Amino acid sequence: MPLQFATRLDNVETSAIRELFKLLGKPGIISFAGGFPDSAMFDVAGIKEAADRALAEDPGGALQYGATEGYEPLRQQLAAFMASKGVEVKPDGLIVTTGSQQALDLLGKTMISPGDKVIVEGPTFLATIQCFRLYGADLVSAPVDANGVDTEQLEKLIAQHKPKFVYLIPTFGNPSGAMLSLERRKKVLELALKYQTLVVEDDPYGDLYFTPDAPPPPSILSLSEDVPGSREWIAHCGSMSKVLSPGLRVGWLIAQPELLAKATMCKQFSDAHTSTFAQATAAQYLKAGRMPATLANVRKVYGERARVMGQALARELGDAVEFTQPQGGLFFWARLTGAGGKVKDAGEFAKKAIEQGVAFVPGAPFYAEKPDVSTFRLSFATADVGKIEEGVGRLGKAL
Numbered sequence: 191m192p193l194q195f196a197t198r199l200d201n202v203e204t205s206a207i208r209e210l211f212k213l214l215g216k217p218g219i220i221s222f223a224g225g226f227p228d229s230a231m232f233d234v235a236g237i238k239e240a241a242d243r244a245l246a247e248d249p250g251g252a253l254q255y256g257a258t259e260g261y262e263p264l265r266q267q268l269a270a271f272m273a274s275k276g277v278e279v280k281p282d283g284l285i286v287t288t289g290s291q292q293a294l295d296l297l298g299k300t301m302i303s304p305g306d307k308v309i310v311e312g313p314t315f316l317a318t319i320q321c322f323r324l325y326g327a328d329l330v331s332a333p334v335d336a337n338g339v340d341t342e343q344l345e346k347l348i349a350q351h352k353p354k355f356v357y358l359i360p361t362f363g364n365p366s367g368a369m370l371s372l373e374r375r376k377k378v379l380e381l382a383l384k385y386q387t388l389v390v391e392d393d394p395y396g397d398l399y400f401t402p403d404a405p406p407p408p409s410i411l412s413l414s415e416d417v418p419g420s421r422e423w424i425a426h427c428g429s430m431s432k433v434l435s436p437g438l439r440v441g442w443l444i445a446q447p448e449l450l451a452k453a454t455m456c457k458q459f460s461d462a463h464t465s466t467f468a469q470a471t472a473a474q475y476l477k478a479g480r481m482p483a484t485l486a487n488v489r490k491v492y493g494e495r496a497r498v499m500g501q502a503l504a505r506e507l508g509d510a511v512e513f514t515q516p517q518g519g520l521f522f523w524a525r526l527t528g529a530g531g532k533v534k535d536a537g538e539f540a541k542k543a544i545e546q547g548v549a550f551v552p553g554a555p556f557y558a559e560k561p562d563v564s565t566f567r568l569s570f571a572t573a574d575v576g577k578i579e580e581g582v583g584r585l586g587k588a589l
């Protein structure tokens with residue numbers, strides 16, 4: 191008799207993207223498919239120094255079991271890091287999670303009962319779609335344009351579906367690359383308050399803006415100070431993954447005390463705590479004051495790659511694609527127009543591209559409902575500018 195797996199798995203499929211990743215081993219392939227930072231950008235010397243300090247200064251804390259809420263010195267450093275971004279939070283107003291992915295999982299676990307509605311952006315982060323569905327969520331998609339989620343539509347959907355919560359990636363979203371405007375951020379806060387609806391702000395990319403003197407608008411959490419009473423309706427997920435290292439698996443969750451307590455309880459049963467060694471290393475890294483230089487470096491390198499990719503796309507693909515030049519993050523989100531009788535289905539385009547030696551991810555799996563099959567996502571993070579030029583040239587041949 192075959193193993194009888196839990197019925198909750200019936201709602202979730204292995205991602206179509208994983209299937210595509212199997213093809214990436216092909217020799218000579220240039221990949222724009224990954225969703226991760228460039229390994230060559232890791233501040234290895236800084237992380238090594240931080241790890242050494244962690245072991246020298248607090249070996250017990252760095253290697254022993256620790257508190258589920260997080261390693262206290264890291265909570266203090268994260269509170270200071272958030273303060274530098276305009277968010278007032280006490281160390282006990284946040285918990286450390288094993289990547290922000292775990293924060294999302296804990297939110298799913300604490301908030302979603304089977305059949306509950308959850309509003310997400312269309313498109314949104316694939317792992318969130320899978321994670322929330324695993325808890326039985328019935329996902330509803332709110333449309334996104336270059337200025338982020340359409341708040342007029344969002345209001346209609348909230349009024350209609352009365353969701354358990356709304357999940358947004360307001361700053362340089364994955365995959366949309368979009369940046370939610372200041373006006374819309376304020377509207378989101380007003381909606382959270384008006385409809386007493388929790389809004390989850392997932393913000394792993396907010397620090398990755400390309401023009402140093404033109405940062406994105408403040409986070410929704412930070413702006414909640416301007417809309418009295420709204421803060422308790424905001425949960426905010428942060429991550430060290432995209433700027434420092436995803437391998438450290440250090441993320442955090444800021445939310446109102448009751449939600450934080452329930453999430454902590456669930457975390458206790460899940461992994462007891464995030465690696466104390468990773469937390470102590472991250473704490474020392476932040477304490478050493480290396481973050482501003484690291485941020486300046488990644489912003490510069492990714493900004494240059496994004497600029498080169500945008501120019502190359504316009505040159506090589508012309509009116510066969512439309513896209514908005516991202517102001518930060520790791521991704522271009524593009525749409526095949528079908529102009530000149532060129533391919534219009536991004537799945538078909540992806541197959542032709544692989545034959546030409548270049549990979550990207552078709553957009554359809556990023557939609558919880560009503561997929562737009564002409565969309566696709568390109569990451570400019572892991573290829574250098576020479577590879578970007580070459581890869582986009584190959585995309586032009588695949589059209």
Ligand SMILES: Cc1ncc(COP(=O)(O)O)c(C=O)c1O
Pocket residue numbers: 225288289290291292315359363364392394428429430431436439440441
């Ligand atoms: C929007 C978004 N949220 C969360 C994550 C998870 O990141 P981590 O668990 O490494 O912090 C990612 C990673 O790709 C992401 O794109």
